[in-house]
Amino acid sequence: MSSQTPRPPVAGPDYIRAMGQHASSVCVITASYGGNRHGLTATAVSSVCAEPPRLLVCANKSGVTHQMIQASGSFCVNVLTEDQDHIAKAFAGMMGRDFDRFSSGNWTEMATGSPALRTAAAVFDCEIAQVIDQFTHTIFIGAVVGVASVSGQDPLLYGARRFRQLRKSVSPQVGPDADLDYL
Numbered sequence: 509m510s511s512q513t514p515r516p517p518v519a520g521p522d523y524i525r526a527m528g529q530h531a532s533s534v535c536v537i538t539a540s541y542g543g544n545r546h547g548l549t550a551t552a553v554s555s556v557c558a559e560p561p562r563l564l565v566c567a568n569k570s571g572v573t574h575q576m577i578q579a580s581g582s583f584c585v586n587v588l589t590e591d592q593d594h595i596a597k598a599f600a601g602m603m604g605r606d607f608d609r610f611s612s613g614n615w616t617e618m619a620t621g622s623p624a625l626r627t628a629a630a631v632f633d634c635e636i637a638q639v640i641d642q643f644t645h646t647i648f649i650g651a652v653v654g655v656a657s658v659s660g661q662d663p664l665l666y667g668a669r670r671f672r673q674l675r676k677s678v679s680p681q682v683g684p685d686a687d688l689d690y691l
Contacts, residue, residue: 531667536586536599538623539576548573549600561652584622585632588664590673629661
């Protein structure tokens with residue numbers, strides 16, 4: 509550990525502008541508690557490890573979904589396909605305050621009771637394994653207790669402040685001995 513004086517953080521607007529250049533898959537994080545269900549659109553989702561399977565999501569503390577995740581002890585990550593931007597907009601609140609977010613898409617429940625989008629590229633049903641407080645947000649690390657996926661679906665992306673699609677290209681097949689560290 510260095511004995512140097514800590515450097516001050518960059519300005520918030522500079523950080524936000526730079527992060528806008530980072531493309532991420534678009535997910536809808538859902539939770540259910542007391543007969544109510546809620547969800548939010550998020551790009552702050554990442555794999556933590558495969559053994560045991562863990563992933564993390566970041567949720568703003570001021571949101572209803574954050575409260576439901578905490579109360580229920582579980583959440584579901586729904587990875588949207590590139591033709592599901594309307595669902596992303598609904599769960600981001602872009603369809604208006606009174607819009608029923610769950611009227612977009614075909615929903616079911618996973619083992620935890622969290623809503624799962626039947627047509628999502630992938631679904632990860634999680635129980636909270638760890639909670640990390642980070643100022644305005646909470647990092648929820650989920651123990652993955654259920655999954656579902658639809659092969660051949662490309663994920664919806666978000667970068668440079670707009671929804672994007674993967675550019676299709678032909679690439680060589682990757683063999684089983686490839687050195688890919690993505691989990």
